[in-house]
Amino acid sequence: MTLPVIGLTEITRIATPDRVFGAVRDALIAHAEGRTSVPAPMVLDFPEHAGDCHVKAGYVDGSPYFVVKVASTFASVNNGLMLLVDATNGAPAAVLADEGLLTAWRTAAAGALITDAMTPPDVDEVAVLGTGEQARMQVQWLCELRPLRRVKVWGRRPEAVEALCAVFAEDGLDARPDGLDGAACVIATTAAREPLPVEAFRSALHITGIGTDMPGKGELPVEVFAGAVIATDDHAQCLDHGDFGNAVRAGVVGNDVDLAVGAVLRDGVDRSRRSVADLTGIGAADAAVASAVLARATANESISRQ
């Protein structure tokens, strides 16, 4: 068996924002319509190396491939790959040695899509909580969908806040280190296990939370869910370990009040109401992005071989 390994350079060239947005949007809608298979993820912990590894699998019905993704984070460094398997015969088709990049991009794309879909159209100011890779990407990918004017940053380390503001300033944004003051649109991107300061959410018309990827995490104060339109990328998963689940267990909302993110993307939503989107990450999005990259890589190869 020869197993093609597609490296980071080619992946970066192929996975344009347009392709990633398209694949993730299709996957979220397919997931909302029950046209995906996404088994419960596996988690391995390596506390002695401050590491963990998440293994996710996903399939969008009718796709040529299904995907098994290995995503590790050790001492805050992401790594990993995606394995594509032929869904008609079970043969391994290719490895995308993406070092975790496609996971970051599909997370950014899913967040930006739902943030844009639920935030009133005239809002051009966001507050981003957290200073990591996703804090940067959530804003940058949202800029691909709507023009932003101002971004306010909050984080626990002032030097990280300053550095991220500098990046956003280079992107042409009015970037300020006063994320705690909040904004009409708030994006939470932390690995917090305790709720972030509630004042950051006081003026929010829309909140997107993308940080809860495993049990024990929780970044949104549960009271922000009360009375809001709620969207989850996967009902069971968000109930199990998302901020939505924390709010349900706190008795703030019922366990069946959420809309599917994919349904919101497909049908739209009343954007005059306050809203919260809880994203925990779904394997179907990995599958869709990886399949799109491999399909394009294969097409390129056919062309270059002619």
Add this chain to the structure above:
Amino acid sequence: MTLPVIGLTEITRIATPDRVFGAVRDALIAHAEGRTSVPAPMVLDFPEHAGDCHVKAGYVDGSPYFVVKVASTFASVNNGLMLLVDATNGAPAAVLADEGLLTAWRTAAAGALITDAMTPPDVDEVAVLGTGEQARMQVQWLCELRPLRRVKVWGRRPEAVEALCAVFAEDGLDARPDGLDGAACVIATTAAREPLPVEAFRSALHITGIGTDMPGKGELPVEVFAGAVIATDDHAQCLDHGDFGNAVRAGVVGNDVDLAVGAVLRDGVDRSRRSVADLTGIGAADAAVASAVLARATANESISRQ
């Protein structure tokens, strides 16, 4: 990132029975002693192609790698690979493109080890139920541990029974197509969802079942568990979808009567008592075998580079 892909030829050369037996035995004992991490497997079904894919992960504490295994079976053809990941930093280390071979071997090795450990030493006749790859391997690998004289084969298709008898005859065994008559040692290797004919088990002093790898399967008549010494490779997994779980749900035995296969291998067991071993397959065995192969492949490479 360069990701070495180790192919079938090199794997076959490296994974000698001695190495596989040693790695699987160590893994089963480590698992019995709580020194492994084995998350619940993921399963994807592809009914339109008569296919399924099992993803397992495993880690033996202190090992340099953890392993994510993708094992698919489409129209009865096995395929798959094992990905080794550095357990100190989460970086993908290598792919063993084994097309499912190492899974077959570690299953054969685990079965042979526990069959040998629980069957009275003077028994040299086995009945094997099923005619697939594991029917052949369970007997052939058992022959590496103890001399066998006679093997009786049962299967639903007479031509498959005949073909397997011919293979065993070439191995020098007295092979007969009368597996239903049973033997002192019975090895069940089918994907049955209903119990196999009970008469095959009537004269059994020891029974090993290796066929139940997912919910809904079950090959052993539940009554064979009554009064027997029971060993399971993973307590929770066998309770969830092994033959042991079927017997517990039928009220034949309590849910806490089983010994760990690894404890039996480590400490031995009273072989004068009738016994049943239920194997569902553990990710730690995959991890151990794959790590042993990669360690050897790396050593070979260092040597050849000198």
